[in-house]
Amino acid sequence: MAAITFLEAIKQAMFEEMAADPSVVLIGEDVGVYGGAFKTSEGLLEKFGWERVIDTPISESAIIGAACGMSYLGLRPIAEMQFIDFIVCAFNQITNFVAKGHYLWNAPAPIVIRGPSGGGVHGGPFHSANPEMYFVHTPGLKVVYPSTPYDAKGLLKASIRDNNPVLFFEHKFLYRRIKEEIPAGDYTVPLGKAVVRREGKHLTILSYAAMMHTSLEAAAALAKEGIDAEVIDLRTLLPLDEETILKSVKKTNKCLVVHEDTKTGGIAGEIAAILFEKAFHDLDGPLVRVASLDMPVPYAPTLEEAFLPNAQKVFAAAKELANY
């Protein structure tokens, strides 16, 4: 077992799935000769050739549309968005065509749409987005947002094998900043299952992606003050693992949601509604949200830092909630 980066985990997942199944192909901008803007597909063209690693014009709608058409003949295309910000250029194709096909016309579209997302790397307003909630609001899609190399590999493999369109968000802050030892060989992580990263009893912190690590950092600081936080990694936002969330909140009776997405319309609001519907009598405090500010992602590092949640903000909010 060797420790690999988050990025390497993505690459391994694609490599292994393409080696195991000739119906898996990769399509996107600069994914071939260049190996992807972040080098997530480096070496794939060399191994699998031009027919399976398809460099496209700068045409996100065409990429998604073509991937959908290819899936109708039994292929399992992986469509890369060079930055996930550009996924909105294909919004109509995803939300109207791909997502609705199975319900309306019995036409499953087993495609994965993946790409680098998230801020904290000073990419500015058009290279830092967290657009997951546009798609969580779209029945027919699945939305995955992993936080560790182990999960990234296992969830990507599961997404490729899934018969539904899966949006797979890769937080670029994690690409090369996080390493983990993962088992050799094939494994998958099931979609729709959250995981408890840290057990605790005083409050539940729900998070995902890069904010998962921020939440764990805050939990370590809280522990020094005698506050024992349970930290849960949602991993999949659609479908949401309500069972794991409810089980934890019924134990701790308090819930804090941390996400890098902006606050209004973020997943925290949906979780709040679920808790009100299904755990109202178990709550001993308000549902608290720590999220990015309701504005575009600013460019200057000083501004972006003020915009994003961080461990201090999570710590402060959690402490207040624990003492409520």
Place this chain on the structure above:
Amino acid sequence: MPAIASPRKRKLTPQQYLDLYYYMRLNREVEETMTRLFRQNKIVGGLYSSLGQEAISVGTSYALEKRDWLAPMIRNIGALLVKGVPPRDIFTQHMAKYTSPTKGRDGTSHFGDLENLHIVSPISMLGDLIPVMTGVAIAGRYLGQKIVAMTWIGDGGSSTGVFHEGLNFAASQRAPFVLILENNQWAYSTPVRHQVRLVNLADRAKAYGIASYIVDGNDVVEVYTTAKEAVERARAGEGPILIEAKTFRRRGHAQHDPAEYVPKEQREFWEKRDPIASYETFLLKEKLLDAKSKKEMEDKLTSLLEKDREFAENSPMPPAETVNGGVYCTGDDCHKIRAKWQRPIAEVMPPKSSVEPVWMVEGFGSGKSSSGKNAPIHFGDVPQEQTSEESPQPAAKKSSKKSTTKRAKKGGR
């Protein structure tokens, strides 16, 4: 101008001539039956007519083989009928019945059949089918199926962004894809001259470096023979082909729209050029059809449509509880998704698939300097033929034929 009954050379078999006639009649009768149902308030949503455009739906789709794929637009019910969809499916779809292909979940011609008939459902957002069918075409080539993918777009839909993205991508991939651009001269209430500065929308093909044709969309034989040639060229690896079929939308955008914005003279001009009436005159003159065989065909149509209409009218609406389920595919129990390989899989697996990851930029470095010797290419001195014929990907087989706009006949404008 398309003549009403131009002397056509006999180039089809008698059966083909009669098939084209049958499907155009079927197309029209199906729509007229639905117009009556609409007036009886039995159609749930809108009803979109292809009156006067039947030759295009029928002639183009008749050029496809069984293995080929198509994706109709709203005015291409004729293409569905040619592909083998029974009229009852079209009636039940429009009436939102539980017996419809979508079990009432979607209406009109919004349904598909991936497994048997190779039909992809349209959506109301125009142009989206173009990249989707490009993907179908690429996947077919990848699997060695030798298929052609076909879809339709209107003059209005040809101004969408995804039209451009899709057709350009199809061209870059040399996809076996045929796009039929039905220029019926009206996008809802906006005439084509207020949408586009081009006289011939086929000229859009030039922007993508692909071949194109212009046909009289009210001449079913011309439409068919042109589509047939385009389909075979696409199948042979020449890349996507655009066919502009000039025609006219004789009804409004949908049943609710009296289309009073259409000049009277224009309407009269085109009503004299009914594609079925003129074709029938031709068939009778050529003795491919006579009063007796015509009557037999009409009786056959009437009994089929009566039976299917009755079936649709007697079908139940979907029970409310069937609203649930089916948003997601649950796995192999729901759909066994398996590609149908018609080439050795080893060709797409290492080591056979392995390539050197470099761009093959043909002609690079072969430009001639003033001394006649090879010289590096600089901006501005790239020979014309290199830029237009460059095919970056070795996998996409190159054809020596150049992109052309072939005018099968001057369009009726």
